[in-house]
Amino acid sequence: MRGKTYDEIQIGDQASFAKTITEADIHGFSAVTGDFNPIHVDEVYATTSRLGRKTGGRIAQGMLSASLFSTLVGMYIPGKGALFVSQTCNFLKPVKIGDTIRAECTVLEKMEKGRIRLRTTCINQRGEMVVDGEAVAIAARHLEDVV
Numbered sequence: 001m002r003g004k005t006y007d008e009i010q011i012g013d014q015a016s017f018a019k020t021i022t023e024a025d026i027h028g029f030s031a032v033t034g035d036f037n038p039i040h041v042d043e044v045y046a047t048t049s050r051l052g053r054k055t056g057g058r059i060a061q062g063m064l065s066a067s068l069f070s071t072l073v074g075m076y077i078p079g080k081g082a083l084f085v086s087q088t089c090n091f092l093k094p095v096k097i098g099d100t101i102r103a104e105c106t107v108l109e110k111m112e113k114g115r116i117r118l119r120t121t122c123i124n125q126r127g128e129m130v131v132d133g134e135a136v137a138i139a140a141r142h143l144e145d146v147v
Helices: 023-033 043-048 050-055 062-066 068-076
Strands: 014-020 083-087 100-110 115-123 129-138
Touching (some): 014 068, 043 050, 062 068, 062 129, 068 100, 068 129
Antiparallel strands (some): 014 100, 083 129, 100 115
16 A cells, blocks of 8 residues: 655545454553553453443453554555654543454644644444544655655
8 A cells, every 4th residue: 555645645535444353452462562451351350340341341452442543644644654643542432352443534634844633533333433533643755755
């Protein structure tokens, strides 16, 4: 996939990427980050905890869903050659094993120094927004940086 240079990006440009969250994803994310909170990795604990009783068991780490924004920035908009600068996240609903999460971004603003501001959201298979936020990324300036 080819990215877009700063000059090619238009306000309103959109991209999306979907992934079904698996038990292996949760354990892999725990291994990378060190987040072994039992609400994520221990079914017995999760089903007996206050949150686990409400959600029906284990839930994925919020940042696991939010990490899909990195795929959008690095592979789609702006894409190859982009640098992630910042990300805000509001975690609205839990994500469970087997949920398919669609990460979406929309270009809101072209800023100075090659930066773009994006609306970022994650939506589950039921159409419920589970993460809402904004990102800033630096887009490549030259075509040879994105091909």
